Amino acid sequence: MISAFTGQQIRDAEQPLLDSGEGAVLMHRAAYGLAQVVAREVKSRRKLAGASVTVLAGKGNNGGDGLFAAAFLARRGMRTMAILTAGEAHPEGLAAFVAAGGRQLSLEAANVEELAVLCAGDDVIIDALLGTGARGGLRGASAELAAALQELHPRLVVACDLPSGLDANTGVVHWPVLDADVTVTFGGVKAGLMADPGEGCAGRVELVRIGIEDALEHCRPEIRRLASSDIGALLPDPGRRAHKYSRGVLGVVAGSPRFAGAAVLGVHAAALAGAGMVRYVGPREAAQLVLARTPEALWETDHPGRVQAWLLGSGVDGEEQLERARNAGASALAHELPVVVDAGALSLLPQRCPAHWILTPHAGELATLLTSLPSAGEVEVTRDDVESRPLHYVRQAAELTGATVLLKGATTLVSSPSGVVFSQSDGTAWMATAGSGDVLAGVLGALLAQSTELVRHDDGAYAALGLDPADRWAALAAVAASVHGRAGTLASADFEGGPLTASAIMRAVPRVIGSLNAEYDRTRP
Numbered sequence: 001m002i003s004a005f006t007g008q009q010i011r012d013a014e015q016p017l018l019d020s021g022e023g024a025v026l027m028h029r030a031a032y033g034l035a036q037v038v039a040r041e042v043k044s045r046r047k048l049a050g051a052s053v054t055v056l057a058g059k060g061n062n063g064g065d066g067l068f069a070a071a072f073l074a075r076r077g078m079r080t081m082a083i084l085t086a087g088e089a090h091p092e093g094l095a096a097f098v099a100a101g102g103r104q105l106s107l108e109a110a111n112v113e114e115l116a117v118l119c120a121g122d123d124v125i126i127d128a129l130l131g132t133g134a135r136g137g138l139r140g141a142s143a144e145l146a147a148a149l150q151e152l153h154p155r156l157v158v159a160c161d162l163p164s165g166l167d168a169n170t171g172v173v174h175w176p177v178l179d180a181d182v183t184v185t186f187g188g189v190k191a192g193l194m195a196d197p198g199e200g201c202a203g204r205v206e207l208v209r210i211g212i213e214d215a216l217e218h219c220r221p222e223i224r225r226l227a228s229s230d231i232g233a234l235l236p237d238p239g240r241r242a243h244k245y246s247r248g249v250l251g252v253v254a255g256s257p258r259f260a261g262a263a264v265l266g267v268h269a270a271a272l273a274g275a276g277m278v279r280y281v282g283p284r285e286a287a288q289l290v291l292a293r294t295p296e297a298l299w300e301t302d303h304p305g306r307v308q309a310w311l312l313g314s315g316v317d318g319e320e321q322l323e324r325a326r327n328a329g330a331s332a333l334a335h336e337l338p339v340v341v342d343a344g345a346l347s348l349l350p351q352r353c354p355a356h357w358i359l360t361p362h363a364g365e366l367a368t369l370l371t372s373l374p375s376a377g378e379v380e381v382t383r384d385d386v387e388s389r390p391l392h393y394v395r396q397a398a399e400l401t402g403a404t405v406l407l408k409g410a411t412t413l414v415s416s417p418s419g420v421v422f423s424q425s426d427g428t429a430w431m432a433t434a435g436s437g438d439v440l441a442g443v444l445g446a447l448l449a450q451s452t453e454l455v456r457h458d459d460g461a462y463a464a465l466g467l468d469p470a471d472r473w474a475a476l477a478a479v480a481a482s483v484h485g486r487a488g489t490l491a492s493a494d495f496e497g498g499p500l501t502a503s504a505i506m507r508a509v510p511r512v513i514g515s516l517n518a519e520y521d522r523t524r525p
């Protein structure tokens with residue numbers, strides 16, 4: 001699992017070392033690690049000697065890291081330039097840079113365009129303007145420089161610790177920001193690199209160890225991300241003596257005459273994700289299409305047999321089908337069954353949901369949900385609000401509803417009601433396509449039906465996460481988000497990275513589960 005921390009947690013972990021006079025050692029390690037990554041990136045494109053690098057250096061320690069890194073790179077034969085943006089710079093960093101033969105220029109309002117053009121053609125730009133000590137975003141000439149460079153599409157941008165202008169704690173972005181291809185972050189991943197819109201500006205994230213990692217191990221992460229080995233451990237294992245009922249039966253109230261496809265996709269995805277059986281509850285027109293695609297499913301109109309979990313809401317429209325979803329929800333509450341609450345069912349929430357109800361809104365649906373919640377104080381929340389501060393709103397929704405909330409996006413965030421957050425980003429942009437969410441709901445439903453006992457009583461992989469039982473549902477939802485994302489990436493790779501349909505994502509689900517299981521079997525302790 002990758003853990004991400006707030007800027008304050010990182011500073012707290014650094015403090016004892018700073019107090020014992022090791023600040024320079026920390027900076028040296030950070031700068032050396034940054035230089036190594038830059039050199040490797042440049043070498044993958046051309047010869048290092050003679051390649052050009054410009055470091056954009058602010059006045060704080062982030063600028064110091066950048067200047068020390070550029071000094072290393074100068075000694076390896078790169079042509080180095082520093083643009084000092086604050087009229088002053090980290091004194092030791094600047095001295096090392098000058099001693100290594102680096103050239104320095106000062107940014108002023110009058111030379112922004114000229115300097116942008118000058119460095120845009122470089123082999124690499126290091127963004128060391130602001131780090132974890134930033135208050136707000138870039139201002140004045142620095143902001144203009146970042147905006148001008150963004151327009152000029154530099155060849156390679158490496159962000160020092162985090163892209164400047166990104167809030168380390170939340171992923172909120174104060175525009176303009178120069179998008180990075182690679183972010184080299186120090187000591188611990190900053191939470192802002194695992195939540196959008198920040199993650200979208202960061203490129204690939206590389207962590208450099210600087211000696212504070214042991215101290216961070218005792219901190220509660222702000223955000224967690226499951227790696228493939230964690231997912232392999234958490235995926236349900238059928239067991240040799242399993243039968244279809246013990247495997248997990250999922251009840252699905254989805255689709256409607258108007259949106260029958262949602263039922264077709266949800267049911268089929270659930271079957272492919274390993275549900276022992278799927279009971280579809282809905283109108284005849286939709287059921288015929290569901291059974292044509294998934295003859296393994298059972299159709300039940302109004303009095304479904306026993307299930308271990310419910311999926312409610314994808315494509316649900318019209319009073320009749322809403323009523324079925326309402327009834328299934330009431331039965332789930334009475335029997336303490338877990339539920340995936342998607343799309344149309346998001347308007348049917350009880351006063352207070354249990355943590356084993358997992359809501360799966362996209363940003364627009366989350367905005368509508370939050371606006372409608374009396375406990376949110378009758379404040380209108382817009383889709384833009386959610387997209388600018390997804391970490392804040394996913395936590396708020398989970399806290400106010402009591403449910404686990406999975407907010408779909410390029411980076412999917414899942415929050416438990418107590419605020420434990422998982423972030424998964426395994427998909428491709430091609431997955432933003434009609435029906436993709438229905439597939440995710442089906443996968444999550446199937447995993448819920450198979451895993452309820454594990455989540456509640458397991459003393460293995462779920463317990464090893466060290467979370468309160470109520471927070472484990474968020475881990476399970478993160479597993480589903482990751483399987484879905486990986487299926488999209490795999491399916492797109494089948495088409496040389498080309499576009500996808502929801503059906504193609506769905507077809508890749510068994511392969512993803514199979515390969516995650518196989519990897520886990522090969523590597524487990």
Ligand SMILES: NC(=O)C1=CN([C@@H]2O[C@H](COP(=O)(O)OP(=O)(O)OC[C@H]3O[C@@H](n4cnc5c(N)ncnc54)[C@H](O)[C@@H]3O)[C@@H](O)[C@H]2O)[C@@H](O)CC1
Binds near residue numbers: 014026061133
């Ligand atoms: N503390 C340490 O020992 C270490 C710090 N490291 C680096 O230091 C960074 C944090 O350093 P700092 O705390 O100096 O913070 P920053 O380098 O982020 O910069 C803060 C400086 O910029 C000013 N500033 C804040 N917001 C601004 C804004 N919006 N526009 C313009 N100026 C602004 C502040 O007055 C302050 O002087 C980390 O991100 C990391 O890169 C690493 O070298 C590892 C060790």
Ligand SMILES: [K+]
Binds near residue numbers: 128130
């Ligand atoms: K930076």
